[in-house]
Amino acid sequence: MNNSDAINDVLSRHGNNGTRLMQILRETQEGLGWLSPETLSIIAAGIGWPRAKVEGTAGFYTFFHTKPMGKYRVLWSDNITDRMLGNIELMQAMCKALWLEPGRISEDGLVSVHTTSCTGMCDQGPAVLVNYRAITRMTMERVAEMVDLIRSKTPLDDWPAEWFVVENNIRRADMLLSYHLSPGDALRASLARGAEPDIETASNERSWREALHAGDAGRAPRLTKSSVPACAAAAVPASPLA
Amino acid sequence: MRGRGGAGFTTGLKWEACRNAPGKTRYVICNADEGEPGTFKDRVLLTRQPDLVFEGMTVAAYVTGASKGYVYLRGEYRYLLEPLNAVLARRRQDNLLGKGILGRSGFDFEIEVHMGAGAYICGEESALIESLEGKRGVPRNRPPFPVTNGFLNQPTVVNNVETLAAAALIAAKGGDWFKSFGTAKSSGTKILSISGDCERPGIYEYPFGVTVRQVLEECGAKATQAVQISGPSGICIGPDEFDRRIAFEDIPTAGSFMIFDIRRDIFEVVRNFINFFAHESCGFCTPCRVGTTLLKNMMEKIAAGHGTRYDLDEIYKLNRVMQSAAHCGLGHTAGNPLVHTLEKFRPAYERRLKSLEFEPAFDLDAALSQARQMTRRDDSAAHFDSAQENA
Numbered sequence: 001m002n003n004s005d006a007i008n009d010v011l012s013r014h015g016n017n018g019t020r021l022m023q024i025l026r027e028t029q030e031g032l033g034w035l036s037p038e039t040l041s042i043i044a045a046g047i048g049w050p051r052a053k054v055e056g057t058a059g060f061y062t063f064f065h066t067k068p069m070g071k072y073r074v075l076w077s078d079n080i081t082d083r084m085l086g087n088i089e090l091m092q093a094m095c096k097a098l099w100l101e102p103g104r105i106s107e108d109g110l111v112s113v114h115t116t117s118c119t120g121m122c123d124q125g126p127a128v129l130v131n132y133r134a135i136t137r138m139t140m141e142r143v144a145e146m147v148d149l150i151r152s153k154t155p156l157d158d159w160p161a162e163w164f165v166v167e168n169n170i171r172r173a174d175m176l177l178s179y180h181l182s183p184g185d186a187l188r189a190s191l192a193r194g195a196e197p198d199i200e201t202a203s204n205e206r207s208w209r210e211a212l213h214a215g216d217a218g219r220a221p222r223l224t225k226s227s228v229p230a231c232a233a234a235a236v237p238a239s240p241l242a
Numbered sequence: 243m244r245g246r247g248g249a250g251f252t253t254g255l256k257w258e259a260c261r262n263a264p265g266k267t268r269y270v271i272c273n274a275d276e277g278e279p280g281t282f283k284d285r286v287l288l289t290r291q292p293d294l295v296f297e298g299m300t301v302a303a304y305v306t307g308a309s310k311g312y313v314y315l316r317g318e319y320r321y322l323l324e325p326l327n328a329v330l331a332r333r334r335q336d337n338l339l340g341k342g343i344l345g346r347s348g349f350d351f352e353i354e355v356h357m358g359a360g361a362y363i364c365g366e367e368s369a370l371i372e373s374l375e376g377k378r379g380v381p382r383n384r385p386p387f388p389v390t391n392g393f394l395n396q397p398t399v400v401n402n403v404e405t406l407a408a409a410a411l412i413a414a415k416g417g418d419w420f421k422s423f424g425t426a427k428s429s430g431t432k433i434l435s436i437s438g439d440c441e442r443p444g445i446y447e448y449p450f451g452v453t454v455r456q457v458l459e460e461c462g463a464k465a466t467q468a469v470q471i472s473g474p475s476g477i478c479i480g481p482d483e484f485d486r487r488i489a490f491e492d493i494p495t496a497g498s499f500m501i502f503d504i505r506r507d508i509f510e511v512v513r514n515f516i517n518f519f520a521h522e523s524c525g526f527c528t529p530c531r532v533g534t535t536l537l538k539n540m541m542e543k544i545a546a547g548h549g550t551r552y553d554l555d556e557i558y559k560l561n562r563v564m565q566s567a568a569h570c571g572l573g574h575t576a577g578n579p580l581v582h583t584l585e586k587f588r589p590a591y592e593r594r595l596k597s598l599e600f601e602p603a604f605d606l607d608a609a610l611s612q613a614r615q616m617t618r619r620d621d622s623a624a625h626f627d628s629a630q631e632n633a
């Protein structure tokens with residue numbers, strides 16, 4: 001299958017739908033390695049968007065590349081916790097062994113090594129992404145082995161399976177993590193009760209940033225009562241589905 | 243219905259607003275972008291409890307009348323895509339998704355997993371929606387909010403993974419049971435992602451109200467100097483605050499809990515966070531694009547030993563500008579780590595300013611030592627004393 005067939009395959013899988021561009025770009029890149037100018041043109045034509053708009057999306061996200069980044073792209077998670085576990089020394093050793101500088105692609109076009117924002121493996125770092133697949137618990141030994149695997153162009157699927165193991169490391173489980181849901185039970189209970197779970201309680205569980213910084217951390221983006229659409233601030237009517 | 247702690251959208255309020263907003267189609271989005279450094283609890287929830295999360299989305303669909311759901315999964319968690327799709331396929335087979343769910347005609351709902359591609363800003367709900375529409379992840383102007391004008395301009399609920407899992411639990415077990423966990427104003431539990439200097443990093447789920455001290459004891463943290471709670475945009479606290487509680491009424495958190503013991507240099511911690519914000523600023527608005535870069539440059543200047551008190555004052559000024567003029571939450575909070583630690587860990591900065599505070603750049607007194615030797619004098623008048631000189 002040539003490149004344009006591969007791209008058209010992806011496009012038709014997504015119904016040539018532009019709102020699915022992120023998935024189209026990712027799947028294309030997973031197949032072809034990078035997003036060349038020709039690739040972007042075919043995609044733009046396929047979804048009927050101006051090319052510049054497709055390019056805008058492709059250029060915005062750090063995981064899409066519009067330049068070749070090598071057959072192997074190694075990204076070191078660079079959260080402070082990775083730093084505390086020695087990621088910089090490991091990355092430097094890797095670069096030295098591969099004769100390249102961070103952020104640059106090797107002369108033979110084989111490999112590039114760089115840092116990336118926290119990959120969410122802080123409890124089992126230092127972590128890397130190789131071609132966007134997570135590898136945890138890096139050590140000097142693993143760096144040396146990885147360099148060999150890259151040099152010998154070993155496909156990622158043949159790398160040691162234990163490298164790709166991501167632990168859950170659940171040390172304390174309470175209601176959420178220990179609950180054994182028989183799939184469908186919560187839904188059945190909802191249907192029986194006639195819609196909404198206890199709204200007043202659920203409200204406590206909003207988890208995120210809307211509630212942050214209310215204390216001593218300065219101003220935060222905040223939705224205040226007055227900015228809530230009027231229909232929501234008013235008394236809650238019965239569920240139409242009840 | 244009360245907003246909590248003077249802030250924010252409550253989940254129920256959001257769902258009601260979405261249900262009541264006019265529109266053709268409604269959407270439920272599970273925010274699994276989990277980009278805040280130090281957070282990994284959504285990854286574990288999606289690994290351990292995917293059914294609970296999907297069921298929460300389906301309950302949300304039932305309540306709001308939504309017919310389509312998306313999980314926006316961060317690109318870093320690409321390896322979860324196939325396992326999650328397998329769970330969705332099973333649920334479809336069991337008639338927990340699709341048409342006429344559980345035999346209820348008219349209750350149609352589908353869920354699809356969409357991958358992000360390495361942009362922290364896409365955790366912000368309106369940027370997430372832009373990204374889901376195939377565009378650059380730039381936050382929208384709000385209002386209008388996603389509940390009325392979200393995905394494809396239709397009413398949309400965006401909730402965090404943990405919120406949706408908890409919603410399923412409430413649906414299954416009832417609100418009263420749920421309320422029996424936690425504190426008066428924060429019912430239920432909170433999952434903490436613990437990393438940094440401790441013996442047992444990992445995932446800890448606690449009822450709301452647990453003290454920071456208890457958490458530190460249980461994960462085996464020793465000689466702790468500071469804890470960064472809720473990631474770089476959250477707060478940094480020292481030992482005198484370890485009796486504070488994890489709860490909306492005290493320290494609210496998205497779940498990141500990074501521990502630094504006394505060996506660590508808080509300045510380097512903050513420098514890492516500032517670099518993160520500078521890297522992740524989407525570049526759309528000037529206060530944040532320029533502000534985060536200026537903060538980064540200042541940190542480098544201080545690190546190189548060229549910082550002065552003037553720079554510290556500039557940091558406060560910049561932070562005020564960003565808080566008032568930035569377009570979204572990233573810009574509003576990017577200065578937080580600096581401002582907090584300047585208050586609580588000032589020596590970490592002043593240590594680096596010292597050389598300049600005691601200018602001049604070359605030591606006059608040392609230069610005089612040869613003359614002292616020649617004249618065999620070592621009394622106080624033979625020494626260069628800047629304080630005297632200035633007087």
Ligand SMILES: Cc1cc2nc3c(=O)[nH]c(=O)nc-3n(C[C@H](O)[C@H](O)[C@H](O)COP(=O)(O)O)c2cc1C
Pocket residue numbers: 206207208209210221253273274275276277278362363364365366367368400401402403405406570571572
């Ligand atoms: C810069 C920025 C990044 C964010 N990242 C996330 C994220 O990774 N995950 C998340 O659930 N919410 C994130 N949020 C908050 C979302 O905008 C939104 O409030 C949240 O998903 C709502 O879910 P909840 O009501 O269930 O807490 C972020 C907000 C901002 C301003």
Ligand code: SF4
Pocket residue numbers: 363380381522523524525526527528530531568569570571572573574
């Ligand atoms: S504040 Fe920063 S991240 Fe938010 S829109 Fe402006 S530039 Fe983008």
